[in-house]
Amino acid sequence: MRHLMSPLDFSTEELETLMDLADDMKDHPEKYSESCHGKKLATCFYEPSTRTRLSFEAAMMNLGGNVLGFSSADSSSAAKGESVSDTIRVISSYADICAMRHPKEGAPLVASTHSTIPVINAGDGGHQHPTQTLTDLYTIRSLQGSIGNLTIGLCGDLKFGRTVHSLINALVRYENIKFVLISPEELRVPEYIREDVLDKNNIPYVEVERLEEAMPKLDILYMTRVQRERFFNEEDYLRMKDFYILNSEKMELAKENMMVLHPLPRVNEISVEVDNDPRAAYFKQAQYGVYIRMALIYTLLEVGTC
Ligand code: NCD
Numbered sequence: 001m002r003h004l005m006s007p008l009d010f011s012t013e014e015l016e017t018l019m020d021l022a023d024d025m026k027d028h029p030e031k032y033s034e035s036c037h038g039k040k041l042a043t044c045f046y047e048p049s050t051r052t053r054l055s056f057e058a059a060m061m062n063l064g065g066n067v068l069g070f071s072s073a074d075s076s077s078a079a080k081g082e083s084v085s086d087t088i089r090v091i092s093s094y095a096d097i098c099a100m101r102h103p104k105e106g107a108p109l110v111a112s113t114h115s116t117i118p119v120i121n122a123g124d125g126g127h128q129h130p131t132q133t134l135t136d137l138y139t140i141r142s143l144q145g146s147i148g149n150l151t152i153g154l155c156g157d158l159k160f161g162r163t164v165h166s167l168i169n170a171l172v173r174y175e176n177i178k179f180v181l182i183s184p185e186e187l188r189v190p191e192y193i194r195e196d197v198l199d200k201n202n203i204p205y206v207e208v209e210r211l212e213e214a215m216p217k218l219d220i221l222y223m224t225r226v227q228r229e230r231f232f233n234e235e236d237y238l239r240m241k242d243f244y245i246l247n248s249e250k251m252e253l254a255k256e257n258m259m260v261l262h263p264l265p266r267v268n269e270i271s272v273e274v275d276n277d278p279r280a281a282y283f284k285q286a287q288y289g290v291y292i293r294m295a296l297i298y299t300l301l302e303v304g305t306c
Contacts, residue, residue, distance in 0.1 A: 002300055003112040004120045007133040007170035019138050022288075022295040029062060032294065035303050036065030042095035043069030044087065044111075045122070046078060046102045047229075051264055051286050052122050052131065056099045059293035063303075068095060085114040092116040097301055099131075103229075118300040126160040126230050132263050133166040134296065135289040140220065142288060143259055143281055148175040153214050155182040155244055156224035156269055158189040160231075163263040164224055168193055172201040179205035180214045184243050186236070187226070211244055215253035221246070223262045223269050223282075247271040254279065261285055 003009070010018065025032050041060040043053050049071070057067045070076040077087065084102065088111040091098055097118045100108045105125035112119040123129040140147050152171065154164050158181055168189070171177050179198070181189050188207060189198075198205050208214050215221070223246055231237040245268055246260070262270060262282040274280050298304060 001116075001118055003108075003115075003118050004130050004296065004300065005109050005112065006121070006128050007130045007137075007166050008173075009130070012173050015134070015137065018134070018292065018295045018299060019141055021298065022138055022291040023142075025062075025294045025298075026291045032063055032298070034064040035298055036060060036063035036301060039063075039065040039097070039301060039303070040095040041065060041067045041069075041297065042091045042098040043067060043071070043122075044076070044091065044098055044100045045069065045071045046073040046076070046100075046107075047123065048072070049101055049122070051289060052101065052129075053099075055286070055289040056120075056122065056131075056293050056297075058290050059297055062290070062294055063298060065096075065297075084111050087111075088115045088119065097297060120296065120300070123162055126162050126165075126227065128166045128169075129162040129263075130166055131289075131293060131296065132163045133170045134292045135285060136163070136167050136222070136261060136263070137170060138292040139261060139281060139285040139288045140259075143284070144219075147171070148177065150174075150176070150219045151178045151180065151217050152220045152222060153180040153182055153211075153218040154189075154222045154224070155211055155214075155246075157187045157226045157240070158183040158224070159187045160227035161224040164189070164222070165193055167222065169197055172197055172203050177203060179203065180217060181205055181207045182209070182211055182214050182244070183207070184209060184240060187240060187243075211246070211250060212253060215250060216255070218254060218258050220259050220261060221254065223260065223266075225262075225265060225267050225269060242268050244269050245271055246274055248273050248277070251277055251279065 108121035
């Protein structure tokens with residue numbers, strides 16, 4: 001039995017296979033419409049979500065399976081003080097696979113050690129968000145043909161943004177990747193990622209504060225929201241929240257084929273006028289999230305090999 005805690009749990013070859021499967025699922029949905037018949041996905045979400053939870057549920061439904069779950073800690077027995085390990089022991093007897101989101105770093109990992117069904121980390125605190133990374137990699141491969149030879153700008157809350165942490169971890173395994181880390185001083189990428197991931201893998205990167213300065217060099221601009229819920233005080237959040245606003249004027253500085261990604265939800269960091277720019281790919285990215293999660297569920301449940 002396999003869990004998914006980090007994007008590194010799959011080799012790059014396995015990721016290619018997963019993305020090939022997602023392509024086939026996108027192009028031939030009818031082939032897979034009963035693949036998970038009789039199987040159940042539990043979505044255990046202790047933190048708010050729209051895309052991740054609903055795309056998991058849509059993915060399972062597209063495969064002919066069923067879904068059950070909860071969408072907030074308040075509506076689960078966590079509100080009564082139940083531990084994640086007790087919850088997953090019980091869910092293991094109700095469902096065949098579980099996607100879990102939790103505000104505490106490592107909670108899905110703890111769950112996986114007490115589970116008899118595959119557990120997928122659907123976001124743990126400011127740590128990792130592997131299925132968003134699968135979505136991001138799949139979007140890049142679908143729109144650019146391959147993953148590699150790219151200068152990627154990561155912009156916004158690089159300190160608390162778990163999507164950024166997972167994406168850096170995953171991308172350093174590809175050829176000729178360069179990063180431009182665009183953030184205010186207070187929201188820089190954590191030191192452990194700079195040292196243990198970027199430096200250790202000899203990945204070229206620069207840290208800049210001004211988006212305008214970075215724009216002309218980028219093949220991909222990955223915008224992120226300032227993670228309000230992870231700030232210790234509201235004042236700091238208010239000071240930081242509108243630090244970056246991508247608008248049409250700034251888009252003029254970018255390459256003609258640059259791609260703008262964002263895990264969503266967006267707050268103010270991308271002006272709505274950018275939505276009609278052909279380089280804006282964030283809504284397509286959200287759509288690709290369904291196909292790659294279908295491929296993931298199918299793979300972890302090993303339904304293809306039955
Ligand atoms: C992200 C998350 O939850 O980390 N959202 C998502 O899953 N698409 C990004 C965010 O909340 O800013």
